[in-house]
Amino acid sequence: MTLKTSRLDIAELLETEEDIQQFLSVAAEECTPEEFIHALGTAARARGMTAVARKAGVTRASLYKSLSEGGNPQFETIYKICNALGLRLTATPKHASV
DSSP states (O other): OOOOOOOOOGGGGOOSHHHHHHHHHHHHHHSOHHHHHHHHHHHHHHHOHHHHHHHHTSOHHHHHHHHSTTOOOOHHHHHHHHHHTTOOOOOOOSSOOO
16 A cells, blocks of 8 residues: 655645744744744745735745745845734843743
């Protein structure tokens, strides 16, 4: 018996604004910068790259390039993408005060 498998695409599971927000919050806390950029790309695909690019004020091609493996987007680009996804970047203490 042959087992057929398919590749899991997390973008297909990010159905709501809350899903995307939680996904990126966890990524921001637990991932490396490269992994966070990948997660940001996954969230953008879930929302629709064309729509995110339009809202971010960048071309679709530059969005793909910035968020691709090996891409190195500037902070301004990351900021624009987060805004386009309806998110605000905030800074919180790494450790709670005792």
